[in-house]
Amino acid sequence: MNTAVMESPETSAHAGQGAPLVVAHDLARTFDVSPPWLNRVLERKPRVLLHAVDGVSFTIERGKTLALVGESGCGKSTVARLLVGLYGPTRGGFQFDGQDAHAAFKTPEGRQLRRRIQMIFQDPYASLNPRWIVQDIIGEPLREHGILTDKAALKRRVGELLQSVGLSPLDMGKYPHQFSGGQRQRISIARALATQPEFLVCDEPTSALDVSVQAQVLNIMKDLQRQQGLTYLFISHNLAVVRHVADQVGVMYLGRLIEVADKQALFATPQHPYTRMLLDAIPQMKHTGRARTPVQGEVPNPLNPPTGCAFHPRCPHANARCSAERPQLQTLRGVQVACHAVEEERLGA
């Protein structure tokens, strides 16, 4: 693929450096879910704020994959949307390649930045326009960013993109409904790759797919990362998938990161009790007929989160300090973890 044509001067200048590509600092997003104004006035209902993401900090190195895992409602998709600029942050922000991204998104040069950050969505049935042919779907970002205006060149480029995700250039005249779920997800990947981005935000890219198809898509994503030096933020609730694709893993619970560690460390020696619980909850194929004792309780309502550590009502190691004081993410035992019990070494190995 001819990368030279499209590489802008600033990307090539930074490309060789070892600085992290993405640095998120105290990223937070609050949603106002208050009742309507009239109800607030008449029924004296208070304003209600949902802290979907509450002070999340992480860095992603160039060419690496950070995976965010957590259960529904923990804020992982909100982080994804913050990183592509679909939401503005309530507090904090993130730096992309050394510049403040959310400030840049607002300027005319923000288009350049958007070109370099692309997203793959979860549902390949909903994220492709059913009335457009594949050529238009994949060509849209190219036209929109003014990268290719010549029709013949556009067509050639779409053909290349289709080939890079294992589809045939002959498919470009078809509509999305003529493809299977896995093929559609490859079309979304091809669309995301069209502008030659450096950073791909993948929000549950395989959770709508069957396992044999999931393997195809994950393999393609890994191949593309190797060939094009892509950086991924990979969001998933499936720890086995995360273990396969990630370099670093962040575990989220109720809008906060509670543990960030290298893949090996996280899966071999999980520190936070919640991480341990998640790992233990995965049904495993080798344990046929194994009886497990699942952790009790459910994720609390994010509108009314518990005081102190949000996990303390479900945590077997919680004490008075856990219910009063919120633990901060700090480096303990070589990984970043937010837990009083780990800090006080109450957990044992």
Place this chain on the structure above:
Amino acid sequence: MSLLQVKNLVVEFPHRRGTLRALDHISFDIAPGEILGVVGESGAGKSLTGAAIIGLLEPPGRIAGGEILLEGQRIDQLPFDAMRHIRGRKIGAIFQDPLTSLNPLYTVGRQLTETIRAHLPVTEAEARRRAISLLQDTGIPAAEQRIDHFPHQFSGGMRQRVVIALALAAEPKLIVADEPTTALDVSIQAQIIQLLKKVCKERGAAVMLITHDMGVIAETCDRVAVLYAGRVAEIGPVHEVIHQPAHPYTAGLMASIPDMESDRERLNQIDGAMPRLNAIPPGCAYNPRCTQRFDRCLQDRPELMPAGATRAACWLHAAATLETAR
């Protein structure tokens, strides 16, 4: 004596351009108290098999052949009213989305007592007492108060517990659970699977567990049937099917699942996709994707045949063809 026998079940959908055969001669049985897992990819016919057994095939889908026997009696040709008495009383059902399987306008208590009284000759007070004890058995705290709550006042995991209580209400012999944990988070999923296993064991109910999650199958089931393109590809004890699969499709499926043990750079993938119903190839339905196919696979459709500890529909295991294959 099997509790449920499915013999050569065929389900078809008439279509203006011919008839689509969605289930093509499926046979299996379930023993009393046994948990049979049914796995397969989307469109393999898992849910359709479940729907056919509980008599809830959506028209124009219809049973075009074969038999379904419950305790030795045919239930596939019963009139709608007779089937209503079997559903709930003899066969309970649990569906994927707990919110849509409950009526949002009635309290869970009313739905439970209604089900109990529809099938068992008990008084209202007795039905309510039973409903509370069912809710307690399914792990709902403060069941005496919760019974008067509406479904929207429960969380997803709690709702699925209510659905399980509802399925067990009339003490059925068989539970058909169609993806009961797919809509739930992993930590809740583990709780629900444990619960389902425990309550069914206590009551001696057999379970047909339909899921695409092999991990859930591995930990829960006694036997497993692997479906492909509306046919049973392999059936056998769960440990053998997972660890020594005899059918190339089962082997490929198992290898494509990312696991927590090995460090592989690439996952094994099965190229291609499951054929559409209007384009199922002659011979073995898996032959276009199979890496071990030979001439016979393209012509003759394999029936289930003994293959090690399991039974697989694959010509590799036909004694006569072993030599020609080599």
